[in-house]
Amino acid sequence: MKPSSSLQKRLGLGLTLGTTLLWLAATVGAWLVVQHELNEAFDSALEETAQRILPLAVLEISNRENPREAQHVATLKMHKEYLTYLVRDAKGQILMQSHDANPKIFNQQPAEGFSTTKKYRLYAASALRQTVFIEIAEPLEHRREAAREALLALLLPLLALIPISLFGTWMFVRISLRSVLAYRRAVEARGVGDLSPIQVARLPAEINPLAEAVNHLLERLRKALETERSFTANSAHELRTPLAATLAQIQRLRHEAPEGPLRLRAAKIESALRELTRLSEKLMQLAKAEGGGLLSEAPQDLIPLLAHVVDEWNHSGGHRIELHLPTRTSVYSTIDPDAFAILLRNLIENALKYGTADQPVEVSLTDQALLRVVNGGPPVPEPVLQRLTERFVRGNSEISGSGLGLAIAKTIVQGVNARMKLISPATGRRDGFEVCVWLPLASTVEC
Structure with missing residues (x-):
């Protein structure tokens, strides 16, 4: 059977995952919008730059002694140009160029408007009735870098928001399910x-x-x-x-x-x-x-109760019971005295009835309130051993009995939140039958 998962865990993880996916979708959408706006801004910058440089370039070319001679525009200091330009005539002859311009990246024949190559975004404008053209080139990598930085700026806050969201969602779900958890604890404590x-x-x-x-x-x-x-x-x-x-x-x-x-x-x-x-x-x-009503309001000392019940059986059963008391003078438990007497009588009666007649029945109580009843006899098969606490089930069908003794003992043990274990062969022996009952005390020991 597949183990059930926690509702708090499923809600916490599910809400956090859903919120994260929505954030990612919103981030991608915002990045697409930012990328579109960046392209528009870069295109506008290309157009504005061309319109500012072209009149100056025409004036410079007109004032030359030899207008057809190509001229490199000198820079005030060396730097990397993101925008490079060429000024050419209608036939494509270079009249002026920026200091870092590479003519190979431009179109062979100038034409007005925007165009895109594999690595560059180009814009061309003309003057003097399309006799002088200017083309400005911008690397596409520059735009991609700006888009990456914008995306990184949008994603970085998520690295902090996701754990904060997980913690906040977890706490909110835990607070919301507080009454449900209290209900579960109330059921478990029953x-x-x-x-x-x-x-x-x-x-x-x-x-x-x-x-x-x-x-x-x-x-x-x-x-x-x-x-x-x-x-x-x-x-x-x-x-x-x-x-x-x-x-x-x-x-x-x-x-x-x-x-x-x-x-x-x-x-x-x-x-x-x-x-x-x-x-x-x-x-x-x-x-x-x-x-x-199997639990007593005040703790009861089990030693005098145990000694009294064993003494009764010894007087009526031929002194076959050997009693072993703990080193302590008293062992207190919360079990009701009448319930303990019924439990003990049924265990002793079962041991006397089904045990070997020539072997004694050993009854012992430890300092940790572990009650043990051991009798002789052949080992009980495991399939039979597992069913002995059921009602009207007897290990040896040849011996008369109601088959209720161990069932009554099990009912009392469950009613006081104790534990009972049937062992055959008995501990340290090759034969016999043993019943261990851990009565409700703070500490227990193993058989």
Whole structure:
């Protein structure tokens, strides 16, 4: 799946790129206009120069002793001429020329008006009834250089304006999307079980209907989940009393029945009722895990809770549990004590039920509130391991059980923003099964 890109990044880059392209287009347009105006100004300068020089040249030629003799006009000091000229008669004979003029660049036969060669722009004017002509030449490179300098003057400010525009656009977009970013953070900060409406002020008009739709969806989902949890909890609670009464009657019937098929059938019914009672208890635990309220208002010390639950199991399960406490005298967590007890009971019950009977179950808690429950037994295949936290999934189908223990544990772990990992074989062993739960504390360690 292609990763999504930031709207702020797309808007910032897109607006800056669009503005830059518009600036470049405007610069090119301005440069074309400037180039046209420069050509008009240079052509006007050629025409004005010809009209100023021609009368003086005619007067100078008329006052000579030999008018047909070519004459170089001397310069006051040596310099590079951008404008060079020739004064010729109607037959093309040179009568006068500027000091740096090259006759080869001019037309062979003078003619009035503008003309252009590969390297020069020419203008010719006449006097004395087209008997005397003057032609002025200007290098086209001179005009190109002026056009390049004008273009450079237009482009140089863009080098500073582009980063300024990028920064300004980025800040403007960031400020404009501030409420959207606040909405995103509010959604990200939600816990797994938090379905309350998301309140963020001053959302854009394009986003506000989406936020309202999300709140309506959350409300519908919350009501549906509450209905489901209420039904599960109420059903499990209402079943406890008739199940207990029925179980008592079956136990009495089994004791009163004579040896034979009737007593065996009563024992099977009693076993089935006990499984149904345990399932009812599991459903009540699952309803509590999904119902929220898994975090305590004040931090709770986990060590006495852990020791109490393990002691209960050791008294009822034959002292198969080995408890390893941290070096610290107390380990505080924000998890609710009842939720922690449910989590621990399900993990221990799972380890006792599916672990090897001749190996102890190791329960440990570290200083960083890492809870580990390890039992013996053959390694669990990876495909099965990945599905063990799903509801009604059991690793060993030959052992009776509801398949809800690890699902309840996972629901509690998600509800308190903790993390759980299943490992098989257990750490440092070739067999066994291990559950690591990182409870909500500031620091964690790895298995």
